[in-house]
Amino acid sequence: MTRLLAPLRRTLLRRTPRLAAAQRTLHLSPSLHRSPSTPVTPASAPPPVGTAAPGSVDGFTGEKIVRGADIDPSQLVIEKTKSPKTIPPASQLVFGLLCIPWNSQKGWGTPKIQPYGPLNLDPSSTVLHYAPTLFEGLKAYKGKDGVPRLFRPDKNMERMNRSAARLAFPTFTGEHLTTLIKKLVEIDADWVPTEPGTSLYIRPTMIGTQAGLGVGASTDVLLFVICSPVGPYYSTGFKPVKLYATTKDVRAWPGGTGGYKLGSNYAAGVVPQQQAAALGYQQILWLFGPEHRLTEVGTMNLFASFSSPSSSSSGIEIVTPPLEDMILPGVTRDSILSLLRDHASGKKKLEGLPENLTVSERNMTMGDIVKAEKEGTLLEMFGSGTAAIVSPIDGIGYEDRLIKVPVGSDGLGDIARVMLREIIGRQTGEIPSEWSVTVDS
Amino acid sequence: MTRLLAPLRRTLLRRTPRLAAAQRTLHLSPSLHRSPSTPVTPASAPPPVGTAAPGSVDGFTGEKIVRGADIDPSQLVIEKTKSPKTIPPASQLVFGLLCIPWNSQKGWGTPKIQPYGPLNLDPSSTVLHYAPTLFEGLKAYKGKDGVPRLFRPDKNMERMNRSAARLAFPTFTGEHLTTLIKKLVEIDADWVPTEPGTSLYIRPTMIGTQAGLGVGASTDVLLFVICSPVGPYYSTGFKPVKLYATTKDVRAWPGGTGGYKLGSNYAAGVVPQQQAAALGYQQILWLFGPEHRLTEVGTMNLFASFSSPSSSSSGIEIVTPPLEDMILPGVTRDSILSLLRDHASGKKKLEGLPENLTVSERNMTMGDIVKAEKEGTLLEMFGSGTAAIVSPIDGIGYEDRLIKVPVGSDGLGDIARVMLREIIGRQTGEIPSEWSVTVDS
Numbered sequence: 001m002t003r004l005l006a007p008l009r010r011t012l013l014r015r016t017p018r019l020a021a022a023q024r025t026l027h028l029s030p031s032l033h034r035s036p037s038t039p040v041t042p043a044s045a046p047p048p049v050g051t052a053a054p055g056s057v058d059g060f061t062g063e064k065i066v067r068g069a070d071i072d073p074s075q076l077v078i079e080k081t082k083s084p085k086t087i088p089p090a091s092q093l094v095f096g097l098l099c100i101p102w103n104s105q106k107g108w109g110t111p112k113i114q115p116y117g118p119l120n121l122d123p124s125s126t127v128l129h130y131a132p133t134l135f136e137g138l139k140a141y142k143g144k145d146g147v148p149r150l151f152r153p154d155k156n157m158e159r160m161n162r163s164a165a166r167l168a169f170p171t172f173t174g175e176h177l178t179t180l181i182k183k184l185v186e187i188d189a190d191w192v193p194t195e196p197g198t199s200l201y202i203r204p205t206m207i208g209t210q211a212g213l214g215v216g217a218s219t220d221v222l223l224f225v226i227c228s229p230v231g232p233y234y235s236t237g238f239k240p241v242k243l244y245a246t247t248k249d250v251r252a253w254p255g256g257t258g259g260y261k262l263g264s265n266y267a268a269g270v271v272p273q274q275q276a277a278a279l280g281y282q283q284i285l286w287l288f289g290p291e292h293r294l295t296e297v298g299t300m301n302l303f304a305s306f307s308s309p310s311s312s313s314s315g316i317e318i319v320t321p322p323l324e325d326m327i328l329p330g331v332t333r334d335s336i337l338s339l340l341r342d343h344a345s346g347k348k349k350l351e352g353l354p355e356n357l358t359v360s361e362r363n364m365t366m367g368d369i370v371k372a373e374k375e376g377t378l379l380e381m382f383g384s385g386t387a388a389i390v391s392p393i394d395g396i397g398y399e400d401r402l403i404k405v406p407v408g409s410d411g412l413g414d415i416a417r418v419m420l421r422e423i424i425g426r427q428t429g430e431i432p433s434e435w436s437v438t439v440d441s
Numbered sequence: 442m443t444r445l446l447a448p449l450r451r452t453l454l455r456r457t458p459r460l461a462a463a464q465r466t467l468h469l470s471p472s473l474h475r476s477p478s479t480p481v482t483p484a485s486a487p488p489p490v491g492t493a494a495p496g497s498v499d500g501f502t503g504e505k506i507v508r509g510a511d512i513d514p515s516q517l518v519i520e521k522t523k524s525p526k527t528i529p530p531a532s533q534l535v536f537g538l539l540c541i542p543w544n545s546q547k548g549w550g551t552p553k554i555q556p557y558g559p560l561n562l563d564p565s566s567t568v569l570h571y572a573p574t575l576f577e578g579l580k581a582y583k584g585k586d587g588v589p590r591l592f593r594p595d596k597n598m599e600r601m602n603r604s605a606a607r608l609a610f611p612t613f614t615g616e617h618l619t620t621l622i623k624k625l626v627e628i629d630a631d632w633v634p635t636e637p638g639t640s641l642y643i644r645p646t647m648i649g650t651q652a653g654l655g656v657g658a659s660t661d662v663l664l665f666v667i668c669s670p671v672g673p674y675y676s677t678g679f680k681p682v683k684l685y686a687t688t689k690d691v692r693a694w695p696g697g698t699g700g701y702k703l704g705s706n707y708a709a710g711v712v713p714q715q716q717a718a719a720l721g722y723q724q725i726l727w728l729f730g731p732e733h734r735l736t737e738v739g740t741m742n743l744f745a746s747f748s749s750p751s752s753s754s755s756g757i758e759i760v761t762p763p764l765e766d767m768i769l770p771g772v773t774r775d776s777i778l779s780l781l782r783d784h785a786s787g788k789k790k791l792e793g794l795p796e797n798l799t800v801s802e803r804n805m806t807m808g809d810i811v812k813a814e815k816e817g818t819l820l821e822m823f824g825s826g827t828a829a830i831v832s833p834i835d836g837i838g839y840e841d842r843l844i845k846v847p848v849g850s851d852g853l854g855d856i857a858r859v860m861l862r863e864i865i866g867r868q869t870g871e872i873p874s875e876w877s878v879t880v881d882s
Contacts (some may be wrong), residue, residue, distance in 0.1 A: 009580065097564060119569075120559040123538055123667050128560075128648050131572035131704035132711070168711045203654060207569050213644060215713055215740060226564050228654065248696055255691030256707045263572035264705035268698045270573070270609045270658055410531060 068107020119275025132208035133263035168217035238411030240394035244276035300383030380413025509548020573649035609658035640671025679852030681835035685717035741824030821854025
């Protein structure tokens, strides 16, 4: 909370005495807000935020990571929509809305699944002014057995808790939210599409809902989850994308929030994306630093593969930039790295991948890409994310020219093609995997 | 719009056919979204965004800055609250809420002043997921004549339009919104407090309200304005603040959005602020770069003054960091610079300021501050902003020690004291100034 807006906050709080009490507890305790005349002992830099596991004690504040009551799935209230008994046509789909409120004094409240409808937010809600919002994206897939499956929901829950800590939001036990998401999917199970490539997109979101214009930790937070069926991403075949490598706008930086899935990382990307589109490109390639390091593609992680410059060697290196707290730790990125490393180590060989494969998390610069194109060692590039799994790249607009990136006749590179097959197999349950979590109704 | 979420967008849009039509128009026109097979001619970097004046033509897209209908104050609808005939006690204050909707096809809609109450937002509204939100802060002050006055609203309107362009939001004619804000203040005029130092805080806000999870320019935007009376900031005298100079978290970056008043600049500051508070500091001092350049203080701009190291010289230099598209262009910052420059040039001398004054917009590093403290040439430091006007600083925690900054016996430095007097005088109308805009009822 900024002291500067304290008078305003005091005034606004006159209108909401309960919030005032909550705030005094959370913000204005003497230990947190000593008067300026109290002697100050500068300490070393605070420890990193959001790395502690839920349920443990925060190394900085000494408080439990789960503040107040944890999310309790056993308290779930389900309020079904009164109208539709049969599945409505696609144009009228009305899905459930899972809401779990949190208050700094009471902790997590009763989870409720209710018919989809608008949220009532006070015009001074913090989310509308200072953008405390985070989200996740995951999908439910139906296999041939008709059972919906989530793909690695534990990774989403882990990242969501990490984002929450970064916003001074409450954290929670990930398994409890997964249980509730399963319940939501179960209720809407008939609406999870069954055609190959289709899925139910699930969007967990957390927003600061405290009424009041002070800049500080929100005393009230709403966690909600919405769903939407999505069609096959590549219904008309694989169309590789061309990227515009911007040297003007910067997505993230050291000491910023690029490594967290916060809403605030996305608003600023819209205008650069419009500018790239107007130049005929589908996505932005985000660069960083004077050496133009490659970081991310639009809202995806990035992979590139290179052959050895020496023709005598048959080795191939696949590279993705290291996270370094600037790059989003994508679940698909992690899955691809894991599959490729198991292949490279011999733990689990995958058909179609080169025998001699090196998997690297390392920085690469636009200079490296230009050089590899020139030497003919640039083999393929693709973005990775929940929406497309892999999105092949066939060109990069950079400093007045177009760098050409090879793709196969099916629009895919060799590694992207195998990754797509292996990940879809695990998502639908055709390839048995601990990554696939069934929703049993 | 990211192509990756296109299927999801298509699906969601099935539920809202009118939005689908709007989106096709805004996003999916062939000129913006060529198919990947269209030949691409890389161009040079796009021109800077948001610098064009409202009503002119955007240098990049060639479209008019005001898309569709402009804000039209003559269309204002006022729906007064049905209950209170007399001014309610402070604990029950219910102010007006000015709302102006915008749609990409229709432009700006009918402005409406209605009783304060919650906004109904679809759970998939863009603002809740990707944080497209911007805001302004200004105040109405009552002078001895009882007339409410706005302070430099044209500067807020100019900055608001600049922020809007940065989010691909619609812009508007600033005078039109000022007219409507005056009307709002006029209606609530009895509730503008009259005691010295009090004012009515006015918060114009713009949020993306389009329903749909695609990342792109919002086809629907809501501009709303809320108000709240604020008490005297320095009711108990001037208490200088101690700053914590963080070397870990970074507020803004070249190519980022630090120079725009976007909500997304604020969410990430809450945890660093909590950490500073836990160490006994009131505000964060945001640094930048390996040389630890000083940039901003919490949510304020920063000023520091230095005497000449040579005792023979009587000159004083007052310094604020240059904007460089990373620092918020504060209205109070601009007002202070203007007053100081007029004094320095002899255009308008101000009593109490040193005769020989140099006004500099230049970078200063923590090394400069440490050196000046050691040499005894650091005279004063203060933050500037709408809430406090000036906020004196008496210490900075930096790398394991506390740098002491001088303050006068009244808690203010010499320059801050004069700035406070001059700005309050203009805000209340006691000092005639074109900066003061009366709200005549």
